[in-house]
Amino acid sequence: xxxxxxxxxxxxxxxxxxxxxxxxxxxxxxxxxxxxxxxxxxxxxxxxxxxxxxxxxxxxxxxxxxxxxxxxxxxxxxxxxxxxxxxxxxxxxxxxxxxxxxxxxxxxxxxxxxxxxxxxxxxxxxxxxxxxxxxxxxxxxxxxxxxxxxxxxxxxxxxxxxxxxxxxxxxxxx
Numbered sequence: 001x002x003x004x005x006x007x008x009x010x011x012x013x014x015x016x017x018x019x020x021x022x023x024x025x026x027x028x029x030x031x032x033x034x035x036x037x038x039x040x041x042x043x044x045x046x047x048x049x050x051x052x053x054x055x056x057x058x059x060x061x062x063x064x065x066x067x068x069x070x071x072x073x074x075x076x077x078x079x080x081x082x083x084x085x086x087x088x089x090x091x092x093x094x095x096x097x098x099x100x101x102x103x104x105x106x107x108x109x110x111x112x113x114x115x116x117x118x119x120x121x122x123x124x125x126x127x128x129x130x131x132x133x134x135x136x137x138x139x140x141x142x143x144x145x146x147x148x149x150x151x152x153x154x155x156x157x158x159x160x161x162x163x164x165x166x167x168x169x170x171x172x173x174x
Contacts, residue, residue, distance in 0.1 A: 003172055004031040006070050006077045006109075008102035009049065011039020014084035014121040014158035018044070021083065021161050022052035028169065033070060033077070034058065037089065037100045061104050071109040078172055080109040084121035084158050087132045093118075093144075094135035110142065115171050117145045119159055127156035145171065 005025060009015050022032045034049040035058040046057035058066050070077045082089065082102060089102055098107035109116050118139065126132060127149065140146055147167050149156035158164075 002031050003029065003174055004033065004070075004077045005168060005172070006080050006105060007032060007034050007049075007053075008080060008082040008085075008089075008105055009034060009036045009040040009044070010082065010084055010086040010089045010102055011037055011043055012084040012086050012121045012158075013043060015040050015044045017158055017161060018083060019048055019052035021164060022049065024161065024165050025168065026053070028165075028174065030168075030172070030174070031055075035066070035101045035105050037102045039086070039088075040102075058101055060101055067101075067105045067108040071105050071112060071114055073112045075108075075112060075114065077109075077114065079115045079117065079168065080105060081117045081119070081164075081168060082106060083117075083119040083164060085118040087120075087122050087126045087129065090118065090120060090132060090139070091135045094138045110144075115145070116143075117147060117164075117167060117171060119147045119164055120149050120156055121158040122149075122156050124151060124154045124156050127151075 098104040
């Protein structure tokens with residue numbers, strides 16, 4: 001069985017780094033499927049992620065129940081990576097709100113016991129918000145791996161692509 005990762009892309013400018021991550025994962029023999037929030041589509045076009053992954057990008061939940069097929073019990077995917085994870089998405093996931101394609105994938109993955117990794121990326125003041133910090137801790141307590149952001153220029157920046165790749169490979173044991 002082929003190893004498959006679903007990447008949930010949220011509306012942070014760090015989304016422009018995701019095609020490079022996808023290509024690196026594919027070079028390791030990992031199949032990648034992408035799901036995007038509406039906010040992410042305002043930053044990077046789904047066609048770019050389709051090119052990088054070789055798969056059609058999921059931008060909404062349809063009658064094909066993509067979230068269950070990929071992240072449900074006995075789903076096709078081995079891991080859900082939400083990258084970049086915005087403060088909005090982090091808070092929603094931590095409180096069981098699934099009103100975007102990305103948060104619906106997260107809710108489904110959590111309910112099926114799938115491995116989940118989040119990579120926060122936002123302005124530092126947002127990252128320091130006590131409600132965001134509380135949400136991150138809540139996610140950690142529920143088994144979600146958080147790759148801490150790089151703090152530079154008053155921003156909580158996406159971790160280095162090499163670090164994200166290393167953590168994903170460790171979690172997949174490949």
